[in-house]
Amino acid sequence: MTSLNIPATMDEVTPEWLTAALRSRGVLREARVVEAPRVQIGQGVGILGELARVTLRYDREEPGAPATLIAKIPTADEGGRGVAQMLGFYEKERRIYDELADRIGVRTARAYYADGDAETVRYIILMEDLGGLQMGDxxxxxxxxxxxxxxREVATLHARWWDAxxxxxxxxIPxxxxxxxxxxxxxxxxxxxxFFEKFGDELSAFERELVLRYMHRMxxxxxxxxxxxxxxxxxxxRLDNVFWGSPDGSAPLTLVDWQIAVRARGPYDIGYFMSQSVDPAVRKAHERDVVRAYWEALREAGVQGYTWEECWExxxxxxxxxxxxxVVACGSIDLANERGVALAKAMLHRALSAIQDLEAYTVLDTLEERPHPLLLEAQGAK
Structure with missing residues (x-):
């Protein structure tokens, strides 16, 4: 942590502030940022964060000084911001970039600076610009x-930390x-x-009932x-968080956006990706092959005692x-954000398709309802 003020908006990411931040981490030594024009990026991509590409113009040349960088702060949308803060997303991502990125086991964006304050919900990460790479859509x-x-790359990440x-x-990291x-x-x-008000007309009766049945078994x-x-x-x-390749050519892909990092069973990541980022026709045709490739990559990386049957379940x-x-994205999305709406709808219909194709809803039959205590309190107060 530093003594610098943490910008509340992108307008506060000034040349003076950038100079102080980059010098505090040794990114700059002598040069000073004199201009920092920026362009907002990632509309409809970063649901819980605001992103801008900042061009850095210096008062002198300095070897290694970045010509551009990406600034990331919390979303200005109160709904998304509240959810992210309640679940600790911003603080977690700050610490991953600050403390873990260089040894996490997969290529991620280099962080030039990261800081945050949970009380004021002010956070900022300055990271390398991956704009020269192809971004997933x-x-x-x-x-x-x-x-x-x-x-296969994610299997390397998982094997790095597997019961370590x-x-x-x-x-x-919870x-x-x-x-x-x-x-x-x-x-x-x-x-x-x-969610029902905005997108309910697009659901079948079975799907509406599934949403309600699932809620208290989460x-x-x-x-x-x-x-x-x-x-x-x-x-x-998800695909919006994947850049293909790396700036130095050392890795097949670079992963960004670690707000929701979690300690869990490895297929958590794979099920999320396949059900949210792959069209149903592609998923149905190749699903088992893809999941099998993940499991085999785990074994090649040294993971033992984890069977194919366990992985599939x-x-x-x-x-x-x-x-x-x-459901959370669709319930909080600003309908004026056209790309965000398209993304939320794609996630929804792909997820519902995957659940029904795999009959994944049968998992609910093995679980008792257990509403969260805060929900019970809210119901009791009515």
Missing amino acids: QVAGASLQECLALV PELAELSW RGNDPVNLLAAVAFAQAVQP NPMQDRFSQRPETLCHGDL DYRTTVMWCLTYP
Whole structure:
């Protein structure tokens, strides 16, 4: 942490502030930022954050000084901001970039500076500009080749942390069923009514009932994918968070946006990606092959004692759980954000298709209703 003020808006990311921030981390030594024009990017991509590409103009040349960077701050949308703060997303991502990025096990964006204040909900990350790389497009969806490349790289990440003693030291990255993550059931319940109002006409009667049936079984389901073996999961493994390649050519892809990182069973990431970022026709044709490729990559990386049958069932369970994300996104999305609406709708219909194709809803038959205590309190107050 530094003594610098944390910008509340992008307007406060001034040349003077950038100079102080970059000098505090040794990115700059002598040069001073004199101009910092910026362009907003990622509209409809970063649901919980605001992103800008900043061009840095200096008073002198300095080897290694970045010509551009990406600034990331919390979203100005009160609904999304409140959910992210309640679930600890901003603080977690700050610490990952600040403390873990260089040893996480997969290529991620270099962070030049990261700081935050949980009380004021002010956070900022200055990271390398990956604009020269091809960015994934979640609305368009992933190809089979992209799915295979991704799951093999993610298997390397998972194997790095698979039941490792070092993982237990990351207490600030919660398990899937830690109290902060159990609050996802509260966020879901709060989103259901606006979700039905905005998108209910696009659902079948079965799908509407599935949403309601799932709601009070979310916390028991989180217990399922929080059992050992556990690993470090990206948690928001969707195509918009993938850049193909790396600036130095050392890696096949670069992952960004670690706000929802979680300790859980590895297929949590794979089920999320396949149910949110892959069109149903591609997923149905190649689903088992992709998940099998992930499992085989785990074994090649040294993971033992985890069977194919376990992997497949963990995958199915995650697909059911991942109904959470499109419902919350659709319930809080600004309908004026055309790309955001298209993304939320794609996530929704892909998730529902995957759940029904896999009959993942049968997982709910094995779980008792267990509403979150905050929901019970709210119902009792009515």
